Amino acid sequence: WEQSCIETCFLILPKMFQMSVEVERKFICTEEILKVLEKTGVCVGQRDFHDQYFDTANFDLTLQDFWLRNRKGSWELKCPVTMNKADQANGGQSKAEALCSRYREIIDLTDIQQKVREKTDEVVDSQSRTITTDDGPKTQEDETWLSGMNLKCFAEFTTVRRSFTLEEDGVQVDLDQADFGYNVGEIEVLVTEGEDVQSALEKIGKAAQKLGLTGNQKIPGKMDIYLQRHLPKHYEALMMAHIL
Numbered sequence: 001w002e003q004s005c006i007e008t009c010f011l012i013l014p015k016m017f018q019m020s021v022e023v024e025r026k027f028i029c030t031e032e033i034l035k036v037l038e039k040t041g042v043c044v045g046q047r048d049f050h051d052q053y054f055d056t057a058n059f060d061l062t063l064q065d066f067w068l069r070n071r072k073g074s075w076e077l078k079c080p081v082t083m084n085k086a087d088q089a090n091g092g093q094s095k096a097e098a099l100c101s102r103y104r105e106i107i108d109l110t111d112i113q114q115k116v117r118e119k120t121d122e123v124v125d126s127q128s129r130t131i132t133t134d135d136g137p138k139t140q141e142d143e144t145w146l147s148g149m150n151l152k153c154f155a156e157f158t159t160v161r162r163s164f165t166l167e168e169d170g171v172q173v174d175l176d177q178a179d180f181g182y183n184v185g186e187i188e189v190l191v192t193e194g195e196d197v198q199s200a201l202e203k204i205g206k207a208a209q210k211l212g213l214t215g216n217q218k219i220p221g222k223m224d225i226y227l228q229r230h231l232p233k234h235y236e237a238l239m240m241a242h243i244l
């Protein structure tokens with residue numbers, strides 16, 4: 001009993017708290033929207049960060065909608081979230097959902113390496129190539145595991161981000177300026193995995209209305225534009241696979 005309590009407290013609980021799902025809607029921030037945001041939101045700060053994104057030469061991760069990045073020295077893996085039964089019963093993708101994206105974020109390096117191995121091994125298996133199992137040391141700074149899994153940096157850029165909070169519980173609005181010349185805003189709500197995503201979508205819908213967002217087209221993110229401009233082959237492969 002004692003052992004299982006220790007495991008729950010030190011091994012399982014911390015990981016449960018890390019399993020967050022990010023629901024977000026991107027938008028192009030016009031002068032009018034900025035005015036409303038500055039009036040109704042609270043600016044919680046400005047920061048800049050450098051992102052490096054990694055994949056294999058065959059785009060094995062991104063073609064499965066997995067996005068591995070290093071931001072300011074920390075590893076993050078964004079994984080696609082499949083629709084649950086309640087969402088399917090709700091009639092599949094609603095209008096609100098069509099404008100939003102949702103990803104599960106893994107930040108524990110061991111979990112990231114395991115998931116990446118799983119995702120790239122599937123591809124390796126199907127092509128009958130040799131599987132590399134020794135991933136090397138597992139510290140945030142040690143990057144030898146990347147070459148062990150044939151991962152290379154394919155994109156890197158710096159973003160200046162201004163963040164605001166809105167009245168709605170847990171709604172954050174970020175205004176990003178990427179150094180390759182693309183500005184994009186996002187309304188974001190974090191939910192714990194398994195929680196009802198519908199309430200997050202509703203909050204995002206209300207925030208969008210408040211800001212006066214019009215149009216019902218999904219707005220491209222920084223990576224979409226980066227790939228389109230700098231890596232057309234990779235971009236085309238992702239478009240063909242309906243990832244972007």
Ligand SMILES: Cc1ncc(C[n+]2csc(CCOP(=O)(O)OP(=O)(O)OP(=O)(O)O)c2C)c(N)n1
Pocket residue numbers: 026067078101103186218219220221222223224243244
């Ligand atoms: C609109 C849209 N954007 C990105 C993707 C896929 N995708 C490409 S790169 C990528 C990873 C990060 O994308 P994004 O959330 O746009 O970056 P950022 O805002 O800097 O991250 P945050 O600070 O919020 O964690 C994804 C999920 C998609 N399917 N649709």
